[in-house]
Amino acid sequence: MKKIINQVEAVVDEALTGLVRTFPQYLIRIPQSRVLARAYPKPEGRVGLVSGGGSGHEPAHGGYVGYGMLDAAVAGEVFTSPTPDQIVEGIKAADRGAGVLLVVKNYTGDIMNFDIARELAESAGITCAQVVVNDDVAVEDSLFTTGRRGIAGTIFVHKIAGALAEQGASLKEVQAVAEEVIAHVRSMGFALTSCTVPAAGQPTFALADDELEMGIGIHGEPGIARQPMLSARQLADALLKRIAADLGLHAGQHVAALINGLGASPLLELSILAGEVAHWLDQAGVVLDVMWTGEFMTSLEMAGASVTLLPLDDRRRALLLAACDTPALRQGLRHD
Amino acid sequence: MKKIINQVEAVVDEALTGLVRTFPQYLIRIPQSRVLARAYPKPEGRVGLVSGGGSGHEPAHGGYVGYGMLDAAVAGEVFTSPTPDQIVEGIKAADRGAGVLLVVKNYTGDIMNFDIARELAESAGITCAQVVVNDDVAVEDSLFTTGRRGIAGTIFVHKIAGALAEQGASLKEVQAVAEEVIAHVRSMGFALTSCTVPAAGQPTFALADDELEMGIGIHGEPGIARQPMLSARQLADALLKRIAADLGLHAGQHVAALINGLGASPLLELSILAGEVAHWLDQAGVVLDVMWTGEFMTSLEMAGASVTLLPLDDRRRALLLAACDTPALRQGLRHD
Amino acid sequence: MTNREFASLWLCFKRSVADSREYLNALDAAIGDADHGTNLQRGLDKVAAERAAWGELTLDASCQRIAMTLLSTVGGASGALWGSGLLKSAAVLPNALWCDEATVAAAIGRFVGSVAERGKAVIGDKTMLDVFLPALHELEAGLARGQPFSQVVRQIAADAGNWARDTAALQAKRGRAAYLGPRSVGHIDPGAWSSALWWRCLADSAGGGS
Amino acid sequence: MTNREFASLWLCFKRSVADSREYLNALDAAIGDADHGTNLQRGLDKVAAERAAWGELTLDASCQRIAMTLLSTVGGASGALWGSGLLKSAAVLPNALWCDEATVAAAIGRFVGSVAERGKAVIGDKTMLDVFLPALHELEAGLARGQPFSQVVRQIAADAGNWARDTAALQAKRGRAAYLGPRSVGHIDPGAWSSALWWRCLADSAGGGS
């Protein structure tokens, strides 16, 4: 294992230090915690947004703390959901007196730790609501199991719910729009390499030079199938077919797409995938209103990517395009 | 070699297609060329900025085309400087009647191709000026060789010269500020892994699991020395010692720092390095006014990073912090 | 069970997990995210480090402290399950330095009930419950038959490794491994394995010398 | 030299470079960026593809076209050097289907002069000039001695591989390899090697059958 680190035990702590040093105009760290909160909190009386989860997904989630998105992000150990006490700190930091929405990805650990935290925060008098993102169509959505994972589609939830919260909507309204996004957003990813959890010291799995893992999550866990390597066009097709089928996508529909690198795949390759996704949608008669390409929700230094689609109506489009100003996502600058 | 591509010959072309599909509000592609230009050109009478070079450094340089930075970027094949005819297209696209500044990185191929292009453009009646970035202190600056390489410090040149051009300064003034930045900016990098040029099909060099290459460039070429792996703190120290010595850096000086990932190193690790750089500067009594951490000038999927320092005076700081709006760099949003 | 025995149970568990850390991570790498050993070790190291400061604590208080420490240092699924489960156990344990064996069984029963309720897993879902549920059953049955606690627990400790190993045949329905679907078959559940280690420590600490 | 011989020189060079592509890339990987074979091949493939459309072109025109094609498809250091160098050669070649051997030598002389001027390299800098300069010298000396062109060029072709190989001992002073400093020693310069291939093709195409 070769990484730009000091001790494996200190990775999360030191990365948070570095983020705050890089983005002092955006982020503060709540003392003695692993919570990043806005350097300039939103006005009193607005709904707060908290997200979080294991580390190793940078820029998620600290990178989305700022105007128009999150109010606080709680970082666990690498790929380990944060503990309830830390989440409570995040909720307190985000609370501006109008309630706090927790955006949780659907993992047993995250759900349970956020549940415990919510119980604690509510007994401390902070009204909380929670939404659970489960956008990964690679995983079967069954009542008898834990259901689908939450992956990169979470960023669209942060963006749209964050924009509405910034406008002064109520907790109910912000929760409702988040749930509306969750009901529509679908993702799927693949890996060309595994990643190495620092504390484990070796790659979680091994792939031959002509293999890929299809339907990968964001924790280095194996995907749903190992298969021969595909071209960018075939990859786009494999992901989009499954996403489109799940969504019942049809010609004339408007969508936003997120082409998300998992860590080691360079923008050169992600751009090629973006071009193929756009081409596939063109062929299907689907209107691509917005596309974001880059690294939004990574899996340490895994090579690979995920594709997310979110069907848009006028309101979701407007909220998605609303100005935001965070370390990792900035848009809406006005100039000549 | 496993990459998200179709055919190796089409990599650059398809990546440009994907970039334009992702950023239609920022970029257009000049037909039949590998030139990306602003979708909304700056007003007539302002100085144009053109940069470019081999591909494989994404988001450089197309990612910096937009308000406050470049007017056009010319992409060569992977790690191969663009040809003169393409550069001429870029110059034409950037020309708003007040002359065009070419920002070239100091590589024999780039220099010669830009030289030929400049001769062609000037004979077509476009006034050009050129600056050559050579910030890499790993390479000895000698009159008898090609001198130092241009690496990530180039981004500061784009930003500062671009901001001044946007304000309506003359070609002479824009060139002068670019040269001023070049005179002050210093960088150095290291690699934990090699990268694979798509057309070559295999890694340019091999590193053992406990080795790194110190003083690496951005083309997968070997660095100046192979040495045992270092911790993040030791890496920061090794780079900064050399940069500081070259700059004659002293306590009380104000600087901007750029922590630049080379492709595969995740933000988690870059943030740790950023924290160490900030800590080193604190210890040295140097005032860190601005720090950017992320992927700015990559070397395909190489793992590793470079650190850049630019001493600041009030004018350079103001230009560095001025608003800009490009695919890869956006700042200066005003909000409550 | 005395408070000393209770403390030595957790120190034993800390050592066992540390010794098996790589193995637990490897089990988790096959069907999860390679951190189960790291997670438990982080929490148990903290428990051991804090123990010096406890002095003579009553059973309810020490169980409560261990619960809070695990809850705030382990994270992940196992942190929430162990932490909140032990909080329930603490409510059953007395404000005393000793309790009888029926109370120990009741405390374990509350723990298992809490894990099942929070995690919504049932037997056969390939989780820690595939060790804890049969173990609890055997404990209650043995005590009901009038067998000595130490003997019952030693037998459970001997069986627990097999119960954990048997999870290899199961398809995961809960936890991170569930996302693998049929691919989860063929691998032992890491949480089941660490649970077997806990029962071995219980036998060693409270089962009386052999 | 006839225009047919001129064309066959370039088709030979295209084939040689294609055959040596991996080797040229490997040489460039050691002290540069692993693309020299890919770069030249891309340009020469284009030259060969366009050739069909040329018909019977005069020497100056075909040299000019090759120059422009290489200039606009090769890129990098070698694209600029070969392209702009050949543009200078074209200015020396006649508007005719044939030229004498002194004119060929003059054209090569202009090429070498242009490469030296644009690239600012001198002999021993570990570049293509470490083949082209001694080759030009031998050509001019041989012709001055009155030796037949074909014989002189065959001798140069035989020596060129050694001149290229000798660059291994040199430390690079120009081009990308210069950044390696002392680490560039011990590796053959890729541009010197491809230059040796060009001279071999000149001998084959214009040197008369052997």
Ligand SMILES: Nc1ncnc2c1ncn2[C@@H]1O[C@H](COP(=O)(O)OP(=O)(O)O)[C@@H](O)[C@H]1O
């Ligand atoms: N819903 C659940 N009910 C019971 N046990 C569970 C549940 N989910 C996970 N587990 C247990 O937790 C173990 C994984 O713990 P750990 O790796 O520490 O957490 P994470 O899965 O969050 O990385 C699994 O092996 C399983 O035994």
Ligand SMILES: Nc1ncnc2c1ncn2[C@@H]1O[C@H](COP(=O)(O)OP(=O)(O)O)[C@@H](O)[C@H]1O
């Ligand atoms: N200044 C120079 N003068 C002469 N030849 C040069 C010079 N710089 C580079 N070369 C030649 O070009 C070759 C490299 O070409 P190539 O790999 O295609 O371009 P790049 O270095 O831009 O990747 C070198 O091996 C060397 O022979």
Ligand SMILES: [Mg+2]
């Ligand atoms: Mg985990």
Ligand SMILES: [Mg+2]
């Ligand atoms: Mg090159």
Ligand SMILES: [Mg+2]
């Ligand atoms: Mg785990």
Ligand SMILES: [Mg+2]
């Ligand atoms: Mg090269």
